[in-house]
Amino acid sequence: xxxxxxxxxxxxRDAMVEPRQLLVYFLREQLALTGTKVGCDTxxxxxxxxLVDGSAVKSCxxxxxxxxxxxxxxxxxxxxxxxxxxxxxxxxxNHALQCGFCTPGMIMAAVGLLERNPDMSEEDIRxxxxxxxCRCTGYHNIVxxxxxxxxxxxxGVGAGGGE
Amino acid sequence: MTQTAERAQRYVGGGVPRKExxxxxxxxxxxxxxxxxxxxxxxxxxxxxxxxxxxxxVDATRAEQVPGVVAVYSGxxxxxDWAGGLPCAWPLANRSFPAEPTTxxxxxxxxxxxxxxxxxxxxxxxAVVVADSRAHAKDGxxxxxxxxxxxxxxxxxEAALADGAPLVHEEFGDNxxxxxxxxxxxxERVFSEAPIVVKERYYHxxxxxxxIEPRGVVVTTEPAKGDVTLYSATxxxxxxRTTLSLTLGMPEQKLRVIAPTVGxxxxxxxxxxxxxxxxxxxxxxxxxxxxxxEERSENYVATIHGRGVIQDMEIAATEEGKTLGFRVKLYxxxxxxxxxxxxxxxxxxxxxxxxxxDAEAYSFQATGVFTNRTPIDAxxxxxRPEATYAVERAMDALARRVGKDAAEIxxxxxxxxxxxxxxxxxxxxxxSGNYEPTFDKALKLFGYDDMRREQQARRAxxxxxxxxxxxxxxxxxxxxxxxxxxxxxxxxxxxxxxxxVRCHPTGKVTVITGTSPHGQGxxxxxxxxxxxxxxxxxxxxxxxxxxxxxxxxxMDTYGSRSVAVGGVALHFATEKxxxxxxxxxxHELEVAEDDLEWSDGKxxxxxxxxxxxxxxxxxxxxxxxxxxxDGVEPGLEATFVFDPPNFTFPAGAxxxxxxxxxxxxxxxxxxxxxxxxxxxxxxxxxxEGQVHGGIAQGIAEAMFEEAEYDDNGNLTxxxxxxxRIPSAAEIPSFTTDRTVxxxxxxxxxxxxVGEAGxxxxxxxxxxxxxxxxxxxxxTDIAMPATPERVWRAIQDAKGGRP
Numbered sequence: 001x002x003x004x005x006x007x008x009x010x011x012x013r014d015a016m017v018e019p020r021q022l023l024v025y026f027l028r029e030q031l032a033l034t035g036t037k038v039g040c041d042t043x044x045x046x047x048x049x050x051l052v053d054g055s056a057v058k059s060c061x062x063x064x065x066x067x068x069x070x071x072x073x074x075x076x077x078x079x080x081x082x083x084x085x086x087x088x089x090x091x092x093x094n095h096a097l098q099c100g101f102c103t104p105g106m107i108m109a110a111v112g113l114l115e116r117n118p119d120m121s122e123e124d125i126r127x128x129x130x131x132x133x134c135r136c137t138g139y140h141n142i143v144x145x146x147x148x149x150x151x152x153x154x155x156g157v158g159a160g161g162g163e
Numbered sequence: 164m165t166q167t168a169e170r171a172q173r174y175v176g177g178g179v180p181r182k183e184x185x186x187x188x189x190x191x192x193x194x195x196x197x198x199x200x201x202x203x204x205x206x207x208x209x210x211x212x213x214x215x216x217x218x219x220x221v222d223a224t225r226a227e228q229v230p231g232v233v234a235v236y237s238g239x240x241x242x243x244d245w246a247g248g249l250p251c252a253w254p255l256a257n258r259s260f261p262a263e264p265t266t267x268x269x270x271x272x273x274x275x276x277x278x279x280x281x282x283x284x285x286x287x288x289x290a291v292v293v294a295d296s297r298a299h300a301k302d303g304x305x306x307x308x309x310x311x312x313x314x315x316x317x318x319x320x321e322a323a324l325a326d327g328a329p330l331v332h333e334e335f336g337d338n339x340x341x342x343x344x345x346x347x348x349x350x351e352r353v354f355s356e357a358p359i360v361v362k363e364r365y366y367h368x369x370x371x372x373x374x375i376e377p378r379g380v381v382v383t384t385e386p387a388k389g390d391v392t393l394y395s396a397t398x399x400x401x402x403x404r405t406t407l408s409l410t411l412g413m414p415e416q417k418l419r420v421i422a423p424t425v426g427x428x429x430x431x432x433x434x435x436x437x438x439x440x441x442x443x444x445x446x447x448x449x450x451x452x453x454x455x456x457e458e459r460s461e462n463y464v465a466t467i468h469g470r471g472v473i474q475d476m477e478i479a480a481t482e483e484g485k486t487l488g489f490r491v492k493l494y495x496x497x498x499x500x501x502x503x504x505x506x507x508x509x510x511x512x513x514x515x516x517x518x519x520x521d522a523e524a525y526s527f528q529a530t531g532v533f534t535n536r537t538p539i540d541a542x543x544x545x546x547r548p549e550a551t552y553a554v555e556r557a558m559d560a561l562a563r564r565v566g567k568d569a570a571e572i573x574x575x576x577x578x579x580x581x582x583x584x585x586x587x588x589x590x591x592x593x594x595s596g597n598y599e600p601t602f603d604k605a606l607k608l609f610g611y612d613d614m615r616r617e618q619q620a621r622r623a624x625x626x627x628x629x630x631x632x633x634x635x636x637x638x639x640x641x642x643x644x645x646x647x648x649x650x651x652x653x654x655x656x657x658x659x660x661x662x663x664v665r666c667h668p669t670g671k672v673t674v675i676t677g678t679s680p681h682g683q684g685x686x687x688x689x690x691x692x693x694x695x696x697x698x699x700x701x702x703x704x705x706x707x708x709x710x711x712x713x714x715x716x717x718m719d720t721y722g723s724r725s726v727a728v729g730g731v732a733l734h735f736a737t738e739k740x741x742x743x744x745x746x747x748x749x750h751e752l753e754v755a756e757d758d759l760e761w762s763d764g765k766x767x768x769x770x771x772x773x774x775x776x777x778x779x780x781x782x783x784x785x786x787x788x789x790x791x792x793d794g795v796e797p798g799l800e801a802t803f804v805f806d807p808p809n810f811t812f813p814a815g816a817x818x819x820x821x822x823x824x825x826x827x828x829x830x831x832x833x834x835x836x837x838x839x840x841x842x843x844x845x846x847x848x849x850x851e852g853q854v855h856g857g858i859a860q861g862i863a864e865a866m867f868e869e870a871e872y873d874d875n876g877n878l879t880x881x882x883x884x885x886x887r888i889p890s891a892a893e894i895p896s897f898t899t900d901r902t903v904x905x906x907x908x909x910x911x912x913x914x915x916v917g918e919a920g921x922x923x924x925x926x927x928x929x930x931x932x933x934x935x936x937x938x939x940x941x942t943d944i945a946m947p948a949t950p951e952r953v954w955r956a957i958q959d960a961k962g963g964r965p
Contacts, residue, residue: 020298029297034197035190037426039375040459044883047375075190088188092180095848098856099682100187101194101376101426122896129891133883135375135427136682137852138859138920139891 004068008033009077017064024048026064027074035075035104039133046132049105049112050074056112058105058131075104078111087111087149096145098136106132110146120150173764174691174701178848181687182706192424195379195396200452203381204233206442207300208455209290209307210464211282214316214535214876215329218282218309221290226306231299233449235307236291238277244444246412248274249500250435252402252655253507255341255531269653270340272332272533274500276410276437276444282311283331283499284536285876286464288437293445297456316535316876320473320494323532331499331533340497340531341506345513347590348524353488357479361560365553366945368869369471369496371463371880372542373888374681376426378466379456380438382446391446392419395439398428399719400679402503402656404711406435411443418443422709425681429860430541431466432681433721434503438465460882468870469542471496472509476516476553479524484565486576488524489517489588491553497531498538505539506531510652511546511640511722514589518554519598519638519814520576522588535876541721543860544639544921551637555926559634559933560942569934570611573636574599583907584809593638593812594908597840601902602636605816605838608898614820614834622938627826630833631935633819635927641915642727642811642908659806660724661715662733664693664740666799668786670779672699674706677717678729683853683917685725688845689733692911696737697778698764715802723813723915726845731909732805739801740778741766747784747799748776750792811906811914815839817858817923821931825939828954830866830932832895837923839899842906842914850916851899857920859894864921865928866947867893887947936960 001016008031017026027033027050036059039047048059051073059072078085084092087107097103106129113120113128120128125146126139134142186192211218223235254269277288292303315329322328323338331338354360381394391413397403400420408415425432438455446453457465472495479488495509509529516527562572578587580597587593611632618630644658663675674693678685690704707713717729741761748766749756752774759766767775781799784790788797820834837854844850867887871880880886905912925946932948933941939960944952 018298025297028196033190034193037194037376038196039377039426040883042459042882042884044888045375045459075188079189084185084188091188092184095178095181095852097184097187098684098852099374099376099425099427100183100192101374103187104190107188126891126894131890133373133375133888133890135373135429135860135888136856138855138857138897139894140855140897141852143891143896 002065004065006067007071009073019065021064022060023062023064023067024059027059033074033076037101037104039101044133045102046109047102047105049108049132051108051112054115056109075108078107086152090145090149094141094145094148096137096141102132102134106134106142113146114150114153118150118154122147172695175695175845177846179687179691179701179846181684182690183684183686194376194424194426195381195394196456198381198394198423199454200383203452203454204445204449205294205297205300206445206453206455207292207294207304208288208438209292209304209309211287211289212285213282213311213313214285215314216282216311217314218278218280218289219312220310222308225308226292226303229299229303229306231295232292232303233295234293235303238275238279238289241277241291241444242279245275245410245440247410249276249410249437249440250406250503251501251505253504253653254501255343255506255653257341258343270335272500276440285878286537287499291441291445293449318534318536318872318876320496320532320534323534331535338533340533342528342530343510344528345590346526347588350488350490350524350526353524354477354479354490357487358482359480359564360477361557361564362475362477363557363560365474365476365556367470367472367549367552368864368946369539370469370542370864370868371870371886372429372431372466372469374427374429374431377457377459377462378432378436378438380442381452381454382442383452384446384450386450389417391417391443392421393439393443394421394423396425396432397422398425398432398679398681398721400709400711401677401717401719403435403439407439410440419712422679428681429543430469430545430721433541434467463881463886464537464878467502467540468498468537469539470549471539472549474549474553476557478557478561480561482565484561484567484572484575486520486522488522490526491516492528493549494530494532496536496539497533498536499533500538502538502540504541507652507654508541508546512550514591515547515550515638515640516554517588518551519578519596519636521578525589527589536872543857544918545722547639547918547922548925551635551922552926555635555637555930559930569634570606573634574602592809594809594906595904596812596814597904598636598814601814601838601840602816604900604902605818605836608838608900609818609834609836611818628822628824629935630820630822631931631933633821633927633930633934635817635923635930637817637923638812638814639919639922640810641723641813642807643722643724644807645809646806656718657806658718658728659804660718660729660732661802661804662729662736663715663802664736664800666740666778666782668783670699670703670782672697672704674704674733675714676706676708676729676733677714678725679709679717679719680725681720683720683725684846684849688726688849689730691845692730692733693737696734697740699778723917726913727811727909727915728805728807730845730913731911732803734911735805736801736803739803740799743795743799743801744778744781746792746795747781751776751784807908809908811842811908813839813841813914813916813919815919815923817927819927819931821928821935823932823935823953825957828950828957830948830950830953832862832928835895836898837920838902839916839919840902840904841916841919843903843912844901845913853916854899854920855897857918858897858924859889860921861924862894862928863889864946865925866949869947
């Protein structure tokens with residue numbers, strides 16, 4: 001077992017972890033942050049995407065010990081005080097989710113994308129989402145939601161949707 | 164029959180944002196793997212690595228030494244835990260052809276949760292490990308030593324039907340599960356006299372459903388009471404409770420099944436699987452909570468696959484291309500066992516092999532075949548994508564044969580418009596249809612004539628990038644199903660559904676539905692229906708589902724049935740509420756019942772709208788019961804069980820443009836237009852979402868996905884890295900629209916939409932690729948039409964020319 005110190009959703013957490021423990025299982029099973037999902041075993045689906053020091057990372061490709069000393073944001077840390085995060089709101093307003101299982105990872109990936117490139121074309125969004133699979137929506141409304149959140153963010157209103 | 168027309172429609176028909184979303188976009192929704200209990204044990208399943216092998220021994224010695232492993236069970240150890248095998252609700256018997264009443268017994272192979280003697284596919288459970296954690300269960304699985312005697316596997320349909328093939332189930336003497344047929348009209352005469360007969364063979368690849376949430380099971384017990392609660396990522400909590408109580412030999416009333424938030428199904432969770440039975444058996448043996456969650460690569464072998472069909476399709480026609488007869492013979496891979504509804508899947512398309520086209524003769528025959536591969540069962544569309552693909556591809560072949568445009572050949576053969584049920588060439592009754600306006604709308608949105616001109620220009624200039632246009636004017640059969648029809652087809656249950664409406668004394672409303680949504684947004688749509696029907700606010704309606712302890716009984720969610728059966732049950736339950744409320748309101752207002760009318764969301768005295776009672780007011784009166792009319796029970800609650808008098812038949816027109824690079828075989832969808840007619844629409848936003856997702860899955864089938872095996876029966880597309888699920892980068896944007904031809908089957912006029920896109924898309928996409936290559940003489944490319952297959956088809960057509 002190894003001791004790690006991680007800041008998760010703004011809260012400092014000290015924990016003992018097995019060296020083989022994946023970050024996603026540390027979050028889900030040790031911290032009970034079950035919003036982050038596991039949809040595959042090959043880092044293909046992206047359901048486990050979280051932000052590590054602000055960048056979108058598949059938490060199944062990272063060991064918990066590698067998160068030592070870093071800052072992790074999960075879907076639970078995105079919205080606060082009953083107010084949906086602009087990206088989460090854009091997903092809701094644009095019907096960008098159906099079963100909702102890929103959604104936490106999809107939203108975290110979208111937040112990471114927007115952080116890197118505030119001026120995304122539709123093609124940029126589609127290519128940027130290549131590592132996140134959705135089986136319900138056909139991606140149409142996910143792309144629409146992210147474009148709308150990007151427009152709102154650029155306009156400085158901090159809101160998604162509102163077309 | 165209905166008051167719908169009189170009722171204010173504040174919510175129905177509007178794209179109300181979903182109530183389901185806030186919990187999902189914040190990570191608060193609880194899916195199966197998010198549910199845990201103190202002291203919980205983990206189950207791991209040891210699976211046969213061989214497609215066909217006798218299990219000689221299971222040695223747990225090493226596994227029992229693994230830290231955290233609590234127990235190891237072989238199939239023999241658990242044999243007494245089962246009162247019966249895993250259920251198949253639709254074991255079809257041979258039916259002679261042409262149709263006659265059957266006397267033969269169906270072939271129903273034993274299907275034990277853990278094999279007792281022989282593994283019949285790579286992935287068949289051979290032992291179970293119980294441990295104190297997810298990781299230890301996995302460690303234990305790897306340490307179980309199983310001694311196998313390998314047997315020759317039989318992997319594909321044609322090999323399985325050949326003489327001397329290895330037998331999947333020895334007791335039957337061959338691998339044919341059943342052959343079932345129906346016929347209508349003078350088939351032999353029509354086909355022998357017709358001047359034109361086109362005949363083609365089509366392959367449907369074996370597909371892996373890939374709901375993004377893998378399956379999982381959690382079981383808790385209360386041993387002193389004999390109670391068992393089973394949480395499962397399932398589409399069918401109600402059917403599971405009944406069938407699993409039979410498999411486990413436990414009293415049904417002691418088994419509670421809960422479907423928590425479920426992360427997609429597409430048919431893959433429309434089953435009762437080994438792991439559900441195993442987890443209950445383990446929980447009862449250990450008196451402890453038990454959990455099993457599937458890994459994705461495990462899902463690829465342990466959860467049902469879809470399609471896997473060969474079809475020989477024929478159309479008889481006049482020289483002008485007027486269709487006279489449709490005839491199909493198909494062979495469906497069942498895999499190693501019959502899962503819940505597998506044998507019946509071809510029957511879901513059995514009446515649809517003439518599409519929306521007229522004819523005088525019709526013939527359908529299906530043969531189910533056992534192979535040593537993962538069992539096949541219903542995957543989004545189930546039977547109807549196969550029918551649509553065969554019909555639409557054959558219509559394209561007919562157009563080429565008689566020298567007509569693909570749009571023209573369809574238009575000239577459409578069934579004329581009808582608003583009430585009418586008989587169709589296959590012998591069923593379609594509920595309503597008006598196909599030409601839908602098609603016209605799609606052609607216009609697509610810019611069909613301009614696209615044809617562009618195609619001609621590219622052909623004339625010899626552009627290396629050619630474009631093709633594909634058309635699919637599909638029909639499907641939804642609203643499963645009239646119970647009497649299911650009985651005649653030997654299905655083991657009814658097709659009705661139930662809804663309860665409970666009006667609380669504070670004016671709020673709870674709806675309990677027998678459907679079991681897993682992404683479809685029933686909570687939102689059912690709230691819209693109930694709010695309008697009862698004159699209450701959308702926010703004041705709660706919808707409960709997916710728990711056998713709260714609902715009357717339900718038949719769950721699959722086959723685009725939910726709104727057309729469960730939604731209609733809700734409609735009728737609200738009518739019962741209004742009828743009772745009317746008695747109470749008349750008493751309160753001291754008028755005759757006939758003097759009251761439902762208007763503006765209230766029961767009003769005719770001609771005196773200020774004298775009125777709302778449903779919340781009457782609910783309070785009914786609850787206090789201080790002065791109810793004679794014979795009226797206290798409370799305002801009603802349940803309705805709706806058994807549909809017919810199926811519903813949504814239809815539509817999908818058009819696809821594909822650009823094909825004739826040098827490399829690369830393809831790109833440049834335009835996709837879908838105009839669907841699913842009858843009346845409750846929530847257009849949800850309907851569009853269903854269409855989008857369905858099309859993407861149809862495109863995936865047409866161009867990307869196939870479960871591939873090696874010669875030994877190992878799945879080589881064994882995980883998500885190998886099986887090509889398209890991402891946002893491979894799927895285009897869609898243009899969608901609708902026409903509305905209300906169903907005559909139910910008072911809401913709804914038909915269902917969940918599978919439309921998946922049914923419609925494959926022939927539109929493949930048709931477009933073939934159309935692009937028509938000048939080269941390419942007439943067939945098997946799905947999935949990958950760039951490699953397209954390139955090979957081009958090379959074959961060129962016959963070595965550059």
